[in-house]
Amino acid sequence: MSAIPQEAALPRTFTLPAGVQRAAMRVATGVALLVLWEVLVRWLAPAFVARPTTVARAIPDVLAQRNVPPGTPTFWGSAEETVLAALEGMVIGVAAGVLVGLTMGRLRTADRLLRFYVSAFFAMPIIAMVPVMELWFGYDWRVRLTIVSLGAFLPVCLNVYDGTRKLPAHYVEVAESYHARWWNVWFGIALPASLPYLLAGFRLAVGRVLVGAVIAEYIANLKGLGSFILFDARTFHQPEMMVAVLFLALLGVAVNAAADLATRRLLPWYRRAE
Amino acid sequence: MSTRSDGGARIAIDGVAKEFGGLRVFENIDLEIGEREIVSIVGPSGCGKTTLLRCIDGLVRPTRGEIRIDGNKVTEPPRGVAVVFQQFGLFPWKTVYENVAYGLRLAGASKEQIRESVPRHIELVGLSGFEKAYPYQLSGGMQQRTGLARALATEPHVLLMDEPFASIDAQTREILQFELLRIWESRPTSMVFVTHSIEEAVLMGDRVVVLRGRPSSVYEVIETGLPRPRTREVLSSPRFNEVREHVWSRLMHEAEQAERELQEVR
Numbered sequence: 268m269s270a271i272p273q274e275a276a277l278p279r280t281f282t283l284p285a286g287v288q289r290a291a292m293r294v295a296t297g298v299a300l301l302v303l304w305e306v307l308v309r310w311l312a313p314a315f316v317a318r319p320t321t322v323a324r325a326i327p328d329v330l331a332q333r334n335v336p337p338g339t340p341t342f343w344g345s346a347e348e349t350v351l352a353a354l355e356g357m358v359i360g361v362a363a364g365v366l367v368g369l370t371m372g373r374l375r376t377a378d379r380l381l382r383f384y385v386s387a388f389f390a391m392p393i394i395a396m397v398p399v400m401e402l403w404f405g406y407d408w409r410v411r412l413t414i415v416s417l418g419a420f421l422p423v424c425l426n427v428y429d430g431t432r433k434l435p436a437h438y439v440e441v442a443e444s445y446h447a448r449w450w451n452v453w454f455g456i457a458l459p460a461s462l463p464y465l466l467a468g469f470r471l472a473v474g475r476v477l478v479g480a481v482i483a484e485y486i487a488n489l490k491g492l493g494s495f496i497l498f499d500a501r502t503f504h505q506p507e508m509m510v511a512v513l514f515l516a517l518l519g520v521a522v523n524a525a526a527d528l529a530t531r532r533l534l535p536w537y538r539r540a541e
Numbered sequence: 542m543s544t545r546s547d548g549g550a551r552i553a554i555d556g557v558a559k560e561f562g563g564l565r566v567f568e569n570i571d572l573e574i575g576e577r578e579i580v581s582i583v584g585p586s587g588c589g590k591t592t593l594l595r596c597i598d599g600l601v602r603p604t605r606g607e608i609r610i611d612g613n614k615v616t617e618p619p620r621g622v623a624v625v626f627q628q629f630g631l632f633p634w635k636t637v638y639e640n641v642a643y644g645l646r647l648a649g650a651s652k653e654q655i656r657e658s659v660p661r662h663i664e665l666v667g668l669s670g671f672e673k674a675y676p677y678q679l680s681g682g683m684q685q686r687t688g689l690a691r692a693l694a695t696e697p698h699v700l701l702m703d704e705p706f707a708s709i710d711a712q713t714r715e716i717l718q719f720e721l722l723r724i725w726e727s728r729p730t731s732m733v734f735v736t737h738s739i740e741e742a743v744l745m746g747d748r749v750v751v752l753r754g755r756p757s758s759v760y761e762v763i764e765t766g767l768p769r770p771r772t773r774e775v776l777s778s779p780r781f782n783e784v785r786e787h788v789w790s791r792l793m794h795e796a797e798q799a800e801r802e803l804q805e806v807r
Contacts, residue, residue: 441630444598444618445644445695459634536633536675 317505322513325506339502345495346514349484352411352491353476359412360419360472365465368424369453372431372461382428389421394479397486411483411491418475426468430461463537466530473522477515551576551699551731552597557606558756559592565756566592570606572750572759576698577729581742583788584752590735591627593752594701597733598624610699620648623692627704629684631676637663637687638672644695662690665724682713689721693728700732707737718744719773726770739792743767743784744775751791761791 283291301319308318328334329342367385370377393414400410434457442456458465484493492511499508530537551574558568566589574580582590595601597608599615599622608615610622623644631640642659650658663669666686676684685705692700705721706714718741725732734745742749746765753760765784767775775781 437626437628437630438632440600441624441626441632442647444600444622444624445647446618446620447647451647456632459632462634534634536677 315503315505317509321506322509326510329507329510340490340495340498342495345490345492348491349480352415353480355412356415356476357419357472359416361423364420364423365427368427369431369457372428373453373457385421385424389425393417394482397483401487406487408489410487411480411489414479414483415476418479419472422471422475423465423468426464427461430464431457434460462534466526469526470523473519477519481515551611553609555606557596557603557608559589559596560604567752567757569758574731574733576731578747579732579734579745581734581736581746581749582752583736583739583742583749583792584757585792586737588752588757590752591703594703594733594735598622598701621698622701623695623697624701624703625688625692625705627707629688631684631687633676636673636675637668640687641690641694644691648695658694662694665693666690681709682717685709685717698730700730702732702734704736722771739785739788743781743788744771749788751788763788
């Protein structure tokens, strides 16, 4: 009997709240990686190779667009091009992906006609098509728009398809017993029931769209962060280049974090429902 | 077939049979369900009671025969008929309020109608205060109250109950049975109550239909002759026990026969 209060009375070591601990562990890994990068580059690489300290020092200049030689792409002008193209691609790709995914999921004919090809396009590296798209469209924005739209369309379409196929039959039965028409079932039942799948597709789409935009800019030499990175890399401005890379990484992380937040706020049912 | 004392027939089931890919589930079902009558359907599992209910709602087409509601042949889910499902069939992305409003919205009800009707029906089933809750936040009993409110909100003439309390714990089930009876007293409709519980069938029904055989058909229709409004006293009345034992013997006989057939096969 007496052992229990004794044990409770033992002097407790100081512990941080669980959330702070997790954040601290995450930061610790990041710091270790940065230190490793700094040490390795200083030890092994020539001076122009970017390392954390030089990148950090380059950030203010790049963001303020100071010391930009004439004929050099500016950071914000490039970022605007890439972000807008990515946004357009997301809008077109998600809208088309939802529509085609729902159609394939609900209509067996559409499934048989289309799914094989959507899956095949999803599996193949669309980027490989950029050189030939240049021949079709010319060296302009249409190449990039095609790449980013497909990059968003394919994962969203396949995920919405999956979600719609897994729609519990009794939801449809309930809807039909209340006289639902096909569009009520598609957009009122199948689509909301597939939202968790749509979100998974959305996350994949964000990654594919950013990669697609940058690579299309490399290859087709379009104004944007892709050509900004290419130019700085080739002119030995590696720290400046790394600022653009970090910006793209942060953009991807931020969009996905925003999607997570929106999920928790707008779809409170989603993680807990059946 | 016994004649009813109350009003014209609302549901007329005439020579109905259903096959699934050559397997005949039931045949020669003839049944009339009157206005303000509750008819319970019992039978061994797999006898097609739920399929029969789906036929009445037009979700499934009978292979033979026809079903008429107020004289109109059922070919698709008819207006004025609402179903309460065994698995509740609530949409997890909708709140209690939106689930209850679902039938009204599909029927094209006006905003005023919905604002008036939905809270009233949420109150009727005792869920006031839970309007904004999602199904995952509710117990099974509360989920089925929501399902009941959704059905009642469309002000149906016919209520089809598909083993509505089968997946609810015993105590809550008894509470819901008497609540349903109370609600029915305040607004009587014709009701088909499919269940595998003999007690429930007798407690709810004016008549109990026993399905039997393979393929199954109506073996016997029993008038319960229990008074309405039905209260808990009914459960301990001699008449209740008598009817329950009668239904029990009809069903057990078949269960034993099925057992014997199985042994012969072995």
